[in-house]
Amino acid sequence: MAKFTLIVLFARLTKGFGSSAKEFRYGVLGFGAALLGILIPLALEKHLSAIMLMGLVAVVMMFVAGTNPKWLLAGAGAAAVFVVIYISLMGYAGDRVTAWLRPEEDPSDTGYQILQSLYAIGSGGLFGLGFGKSRQKYLYLPFQYNDYIFAIICEELGLVGALLIVALFAMLILRGYWIALRAPDRFSTVLATGLVTLIAVQTVLNLGVVTNLLPSTGIALPFFSYGGTALAVNLGEMGIVLSVSRYRNQATRQEVLQ
C-alpha cells in the first residue's frame, strides 16, 4: 500500500511543482523528501526488495515529472557505489552474490534454488516438455509457484512459450505507457507512468533473478506468482491506469463535439 501512496503523492507533487521541478530545490529535494518518508521506515523494517523497487519507480517518475536528469544520474551512480560497498562488507548479502555468481560452490544450500531454476529453464528446450509435464515442480524447485514460476513456464512451454509470455508483458507495459503519454494532464501522466513502471520493474527483476542474471531479490512476477494481496493490489492499480484512459477518452470526445 505504501508503494501506491508514494506514487500518488509524487504525481500530486508534480502538479504542484509545475515547471519549477527543474530546479534542484523542488525536483530533487522535494521528491527526495517524500521518498525518504517511505523509504526510511521500510529500511528499518529491512524490506530490501520493496526499497529497491520503490527507488527505481521513483527515479522514473521524477524523470517524467521534469527533474533535471543529471541529478538522477548522479543519484543512481551514488546508489550503485553504495550497493557495491555494502555487499562487500555485509556477510548476508555477500552470500546472495556468491550464490548468484558461482552457484555450483554450494549446490545443496545457497546455490540450490538457482541451480534448480536453471535446470528447469534448460530442459524446456525450444517448445517445452509440454503443458503439465514439468519435472522440477515435483518438489525439486522451491517456490515453484511463487518467485520462480517463470522457470516452470520455461520448462513447460519452452523458449517459444516463454518468449510469448514476455511479449505479452511487454505489450501490456508499452500500452500502459502509451496511455500515460496521452493523459489529459500532467498529474495523470505521472500517475499512470508510475503504476506501469511498478509492474515493469517487478517483471524485469523477476525474470532476471530466475535466469540468474541478477542475484536473488525476492520480487515476484506480477499476475503469475502466487500471492493474493499482491495480485489484488496490482489489478486495482491497473484499474487506475484504465481510469486514466477512460477520462482521456472523454476529454477527446468533448473536444471533438466542439
Add this chain to the structure above:
Amino acid sequence: MGGQRILRTKENRHSVSDRMGVDVPFLVLLLLLLAVGLIMLYSASYAQSEYDTGYTVSTRYLQKQGACAVIGLAAMILLSRIPPDFWLRTAWPLYGISIALLLSVLVFGQSVNGAKR
C-alpha cells in the same frame, strides 16, 4: 479534429473502445496475462498442493489465487470508474496514512513471515 462538418470521427464510429470507455487493448492484454497466470499457477502448484494436503486437494493454491483474482478484478472495475482527480485530492492524506501505518508496524513490531503491505 473539430470543425463544422460532421466528420467521421471516432465518436461517430461507436467502436468498442467508445462503448467501454477504457482502453480495450490494455484491458485485453491484462486479462490474457491473468488467465495464463492462473493456468500456469495451477500447473506449477498442484504437486505442492497435493503434498501439503495429504494428496487430497490439488487446487489449494489455485483457489486462493483465484479468489484474490476475483477480488482484484472487482477492485479494478471499481477503480477504473473513479476519475483521476480523486487521487489528486487524496494524495496527501493517503501518504500520511501509509507512513502512519509503516511507523506503527515498527512500534508494535509483529514479525510476520512474509510481506507487510
